[in-house]
Amino acid sequence: MNTDIGRGSDAKKPRKQQKRSVVTQQKLLSAAVEAFSEGGFKGTSTRDIADRAGVHHPLITYHFKNKDMLWRAAVTAIFREFNIALVKSLAEFENSAPRQRAEVFVRTYVKYAHQQPALHKIILQEASHPSERLDWLIDSHLRPLFEPVEASLEELQRIGVAPPGNPALLFQMIRGCAGGLLALAPEIKTTTGIDFDEPEALDELADMIISVFFSGNHRAVSAATAESGQQSTTQ
Amino acid sequence: MNTDIGRGSDAKKPRKQQKRSVVTQQKLLSAAVEAFSEGGFKGTSTRDIADRAGVHHPLITYHFKNKDMLWRAAVTAIFREFNIALVKSLAEFENSAPRQRAEVFVRTYVKYAHQQPALHKIILQEASHPSERLDWLIDSHLRPLFEPVEASLEELQRIGVAPPGNPALLFQMIRGCAGGLLALAPEIKTTTGIDFDEPEALDELADMIISVFFSGNHRAVSAATAESGQQSTTQ
DNA sequence: CGGCAAATTCTCCACTTTGGTCCAATTTTT
DNA sequence: AAAAATTGGACCAAAGTGGAGAATTTGCCG
Known part of the structure; x- marks a missing residue:
């Protein structure tokens, strides 16, 4: 089980994350962002998210543990994008x-x-x-x-x-x-x-x-x- | 089956609505307003609403036909209150x-x-x-x-x-x-x-x-x- | 390059929730 | 007291949930 996105190095040899997995994670994240933004947390089913992502629903459990963690991951992803863009664009005018x-x-x-x-x-x-x-x-x-x-x-x-x-x-x-x-x-x-x-x-x-x-x-x-x-x- | 709140007079003798029914309708409406405002439409279950109202859930079907109609009735009720208050309070300052x-x-x-x-x-x-x-x-x-x-x-x-x-x-x-x-x-x-x-x-x-x-x-x-x-x- | 173990995906299941129906029991109104 | 209005309880099909394992890729080792 993975859960972690930024994969740290703690065990002796935690074999590298496979490429296809980051793809499905990405697909799940953007599907989740879209779905949650429309239906809210309670109003969105994990199956709906998996469908939008074109992915089998148990993969949510595998990659994100559960619905709640998926929500957090999705929110974090979208906020990071937003903040980065904002901060970067603002830095130019600092003085x-x-x-x-x-x-x-x-x-x-x-x-x-x-x-x-x-x-x-x-x-x-x-x-x-x-x-x-x-x-x-x-x-x-x-x-x-x-x-x-x-x-x-x-x-x-x-x-x-x-x-x-x-x-x-x-x-x-x-x-x-x-x-x-x-x-x-x-x-x-x-x-x-x-x-x-x-x-x-x-x-x-x-x-x-x-x-x-x-x-x-x-x-x-x-x-x-x-x-x-x-x-x-x-x- | 009732559905209609403002009960019109079309059939020969549509017997008067019972008093207890307007009470349950009222209870359902305010419970619905509260629940929908928290969870959104999809995120709110009719059972949750019935529970909040302290009423058996099939009564929703009886009084409002279905979830969608209940939502509309609840929204209408709350908007009416709001508009009445707004208009009345504003009328005083018309000139x-x-x-x-x-x-x-x-x-x-x-x-x-x-x-x-x-x-x-x-x-x-x-x-x-x-x-x-x-x-x-x-x-x-x-x-x-x-x-x-x-x-x-x-x-x-x-x-x-x-x-x-x-x-x-x-x-x-x-x-x-x-x-x-x-x-x-x-x-x-x-x-x-x-x-x-x-x-x-x-x-x-x-x-x-x-x-x-x-x-x-x-x-x-x-x-x-x-x-x-x-x-x-x-x- | 072949094989093995880890990582990832897929199949299936057991359980709960949900919106809605049906009909018998119970009030009310007339 | 009869009839309509209302309520209660049981029931359904569909959808929702998390999870266990088998099956399949993939990366890493020699």
Whole structure:
């Protein structure tokens, strides 16, 4: 039995993992991501996943131990992709002006949230009520992503680019507008006609997020409670 | 077999519905709302619902025909509550200034979204990928709610209170920040420490939404494309 | 290059859950 | 009290679950 993906070296000679096995693992992982994002954890059967992957279902047990571990592996895989893309794209602008960094961040976030809608779908599926899976998700992937972002946000508030108030709350709002809306693309397309598969629509979303959250005409203090629109021509 | 809740009068003497039956229907409906909001449609079993309601599971078939119809009945019930509360509370301010109307709307929306988190949870569960249920949800409940709101939003844009851009998109963003965040309360509580069960947190959310989306310093034109923060001291 | 052991896949099974039906028993309404 | 409305219990077919082993590849050794 394997379970481990990053295969460590502990026993004397744990023979190399066969190539075909990483293929089936990959197939299972992407099938799982897709299936879970549609039906949620409870609503998705391992057989359905195996079928989508074109693989016999006992292989799930063999490669991932059980449904729960498969879910975690799938989530980890998709988050890794997302984070890598985000961090890499952000590194280029590390020493740009804070305001531009924010703008780049939003655009990048929107771009990848659209490329990989399953990520936010899965979050939405899990995050609405407490569970062990949610705790795990938060500890393993959400918090590590949030903390640095919130720190940057606080800086933006200090210089008056972002509106005052609880930075964590502010970030959640931005995330809701970006990832949340993109995850709900099917509904939004039907109700409003906006099709995020068209690049212009995606740009419009990013533009609006930036203009709404980072318009930059806020008093450059962080202590002030948000009350009404106050401006000070920081620009 | 009953099926119909609003019982019409077509046959000669369709004897009155018994009192105990409306009780079990009610119990089933609220159990269904709760269960579906947690597990989604596929992830919730009719037996689970019956158990929560303290009722024998074949009664679901008797009262609602099948799982799908039960889901629709539950969604309808919860939307009706929500809409009634929203409309009633809004009617009081019908001839206040547009800006105040917007403010009241946001606060009311946040308030009821918090009171009835199941509503937005169910939307999140269903809206992330196409399905017959989603189409039905949109036609029956979402669109009727959205259309008048978008109209008001356009007015707010015209007078410069709301930022320019596609009003439908703007509304979706606001909805994401209000209902979306409230539906994800468990996650947000763990990641950020913000507990929306505390009234102050709820107020802070409403305040921030208002200050971000209705700060009121936008050029009073609707044709302009959102590009960057522009202000014109409309106040 | 041949063979052996480990790694991987396939076949089959035992068990539970699920949505739904059927009909007898039990209230209610009239 | 009769008839309709409602409920309870037993039952079904289909689908879901994890798992045990046999069968088959594949990598590694000489």
